[in-house]
Amino acid sequence: QVQLVESGGGLVQAGASLKLSCAASGRTFSSYSMGWFRQAPGKEREFVAHITWGGASTYYADSVKGRFTISRDNAKNTVYLQMNSLKPEDTAVYYCAASNYYKSYDGREYLYWGQGTQVTVSS
Numbered sequence: 852q853v854q855l856v857e858s859g860g861g862l863v864q865a866g867a868s869l870k871l872s873c874a875a876s877g878r879t880f881s882s883y884s885m886g887w888f889r890q891a892p893g894k895e896r897e898f899v900a901h902i903t904w905g906g907a908s909t910y911y912a913d914s915v916k917g918r919f920t921i922s923r924d925n926a927k928n929t930v931y932l933q934m935n936s937l938k939p940e941d942t943a944v945y946y947c948a949a950s951n952y953y954k955s956y957d958g959r960e961y962l963y964w965g966q967g968t969q970v971t972v973s974s
Contacts, residue, residue: 852877852963853875853876853877853880853883853949853962853963854875854876854877854963855873855874855875855947855948855949855963855964855965856873856874856876856965856966857871857872857873857945857946857947857965857966857967857968858871858872858873858874858968859871859872859968860945860968860969860970861969861970861971862971862972862973863937863970863971863972863973864972864973864974865937865938865939865972865973865974866936866937867937867972868933868934868935868936868937869934869937869970870931870932870933870934871887871931871932871934871945871947871968871970872929872930872931873885873887873929873930873931873932873947873965874927874928874929875928875929875930875949876928880925880928880949881904881905881925882904882951883904883949883950883951883962883963884901884902884903884904884949884950884951884952884953884954884955885901885902885921885923885930885947885948885949885950886898886899886900886901886902886947886948886949886950886955886956886958886961887899887900887901887921887930887932887945887946887947887948888945888946888947888948888958889941889943889944889945889946889970890943890944890946890967891940891942891943891944894943896946896958897912898912898956898957898958899911899912899915899919899932899945900912900915900919900920900921900932901921901954901955901956902921902922902923902930903953903954904953905925906922906923906925908954909921909922910954910956914940915934915941918934918935918936918937919932919933919934919935920932920933920935921933930947932945932947934970937970937972938972939972939973939974940972941970941972942970942971942972943969943970944967944968944969944970945967945968945969945970946964946965946966946967947964947965948961948962948963948964948965949961949962949963950962
């Protein structure tokens with residue numbers, strides 16, 4: 852079992868930056884690849900970013916590529932999402948999740964989920 856707790860969300864203006872954190876506890880963090888997803892009101896959950904077990908490879912949704920950066924610190928059992936040049940369309944609840952797949956964009960392949968953190972970007 853892995854417990855995930857996100858933090859770092861908030862209300863910012865367009866163009867600002869935020870850094871989300873996801874702290875993990877429980878079974879070995881480094882044995883899971885990690886992803887960030889988001890869900891806006893009235894919309895389906897969507898993939899945002901993914902990082903492999905050791906952090907060697909990262910993947911991004913086209914909508915955030917070049918603006919968001921996912922990283923992890925296995926010594927701290929934490930995964931991060933640095934979000935720059937935020938846009939109003941980035942407004943959503945952001946979730947981190949753990950998967951035992953090497954690479955996955957599909958939420959159904961993730962075993963554990965955090966409770967989410969709200970990000971609101973005003974125009």
